[in-house]
Structures are given as C-alpha cells and as structure tokens.
Amino acid sequence: MTSASLMVTGAAAEEAVSYARAHPDLAIGLHLVVVSGTPALPAAEIPHLVDSRGRLPNAPVRAGLRYQFHAAARAELRREIREQLARFARTGLTLSHVDGHLHMHMHPAVLSILVELAEEFSIPAIRLPKEELRLALACDRSAILRKLVWFGIFGILRRHGERALRRAGIRFADRVYGLLLTGRLSEESLIRVIEGISVDTAEIYCHPALELAGEPRNGPRGAGPRELSALIGPRVREAVERSGFTLGSYRDAERATRDSGAASSSRASVGAVP
Numbered sequence: 001m002t003s004a005s006l007m008v009t010g011a012a013a014e015e016a017v018s019y020a021r022a023h024p025d026l027a028i029g030l031h032l033v034v035v036s037g038t039p040a041l042p043a044a045e046i047p048h049l050v051d052s053r054g055r056l057p058n059a060p061v062r063a064g065l066r067y068q069f070h071a072a073a074r075a076e077l078r079r080e081i082r083e084q085l086a087r088f089a090r091t092g093l094t095l096s097h098v099d100g101h102l103h104m105h106m107h108p109a110v111l112s113i114l115v116e117l118a119e120e121f122s123i124p125a126i127r128l129p130k131e132e133l134r135l136a137l138a139c140d141r142s143a144i145l146r147k148l149v150w151f152g153i154f155g156i157l158r159r160h161g162e163r164a165l166r167r168a169g170i171r172f173a174d175r176v177y178g179l180l181l182t183g184r185l186s187e188e189s190l191i192r193v194i195e196g197i198s199v200d201t202a203e204i205y206c207h208p209a210l211e212l213a214g215e216p217r218n219g220p221r222g223a224g225p226r227e228l229s230a231l232i233g234p235r236v237r238e239a240v241e242r243s244g245f246t247l248g249s250y251r252d253a254e255r256a257t258r259d260s261g262a263a264s265s266s267r268a269s270v271g272a273v274p
Helices: 013-022 060-069 071-090 101-106 108-121 133-139 144-168 187-196 223-232 234-242 250-260
Strands: 003-006 027-032 095-100 175-177 201-205 246-248 268-273
Touching: 003 013, 003 095, 027 071, 027 101, 027 250, 060 071, 060 101, 060 108, 071 108, 095 101, 095 108, 095 250, 101 108, 101 144, 108 144, 133 144, 133 187, 187 201, 187 223, 187 234, 246 250
Parallel strands: 003 027, 003 268, 027 095, 175 201, 201 268, 246 268
Antiparallel strands: none
C-alpha cells in the first residue's frame, strides 16, 4: 500500500491523521463524503443535504438527482465540499489526490465543484475508475448484471471526468481497478489484475481491514482480512516486479512522468485504500 484516503468527518479521523504524520512516506488523499456519512458542516447550515438525524443521505441516486437539479442543495453541496477540503488542509498533510465515498465524487455536479476548488486547495489528482470488464469477469464471475451496470454507468462518468480534468490540468491514472471487484478481491484476482495491466499508470484500490468485535465492517464478512492478506503476501509483490511496475503514489507517478519526459517511457502503480 502506497496511498490511503482520509475521511475527515470519520470518527477515527484524528487517529488516522496521527498515523499519517508518523508515516510520511504514505501518500494521503481526501475521501470526500457527500452521501452515507457525517457532514463537516452543522446540519443547520446544509438543511437540503441532510436527513432528520443530520446525516448525509443513504440513497446515492436520489442524492445525485438533488445535487444536479436542486439549486439550494447544490449551493450547500459546494460549501460542504469546500469545508471538507479545508478540514483536510488544516491537518497539515500534503494532499495526494481526491476520491469519494461510493465514488460520488464522479457525479458531474460534485466533480465540477472539485475542479472549481482545485487551484485553491492544490488538488493534483482525482480518481476516475476505469477497468476492463473482461479482466474483471475473468477474476470473478459473480454478480455479472451488477458489473455490467456499473461498467456502463462509470464508463460514462469516466469520459465526462477525463474531459473536465484535462481542461483543468488535474492528473488521473490511465486505469483504476477495484470497482468491479469490490468485496471480491483476493490474492489470486489481485495477481491476475496486475498481470493484465497494459497501461503505464494504474491505480488499484481496495479495502483491507481487520475484523474487530464492535467495529463496523466495510464490505462483506471476511473481505477486509482477505484483501489485507493479499496485499502483504509475497506473491503479489513478485507479480508487481515481474510486470515491471514501480509502486508509488500519484505524486510519484507525476514525478516519473516529468523526469522521463513522456508517460510511455515509465510504468507506475498507485496502490490506494479508500
């Protein structure tokens, strides 16, 4: 793992920041939360974003429609996104990239706000999931219909995101793997993904975890420990080396591209945890 993403409104945010400060080689990004979580601003300041409990909604599709077509909600959304970026900036950590809870950062309304705020908060890169359907199905053939739907929806969002980020000069990886294998990533499938990458800059994100009593799970039972075991196993490291990749972060990929003068002359892999 070379990167991690910080949910600044999470219950363990302060502990996570302390850990990041103690491990300066770990690149840290912002895991933006605009659904299914706790907002950074008081509920009274964003009444069109939160429910009766003061939480962001658990229904991404409904929230997405509101963000797109409700002017008051969109204005509050901008203030909430800005506050999360500001809260990250106050940690003193260098911002490596931005990604989002349930990938809602790719929603056109959310992404346009991030682009508007990119210069103010020095956003160097944003995650745009993109992976090969055939490779994902070769790794795991469960939930094929869901994979097809996600592949189609996120393909559209990726194309929109590429245009927006190129115009703004914000970096994104050639491929980002993890969406179609969410909750199903294992050592075998991770090796297969690494061996199947045919681009110069790729990110593989995952959700490694220890399942502790009383702690909420971030995925199906057993998925977190399985992904953790895969990441620290020697076979995965060997697969990376055989494929000619250098493990790094978005900032390392940018540096390699700048030093080489062309992306095609070097290969970099960004390993990230949301």
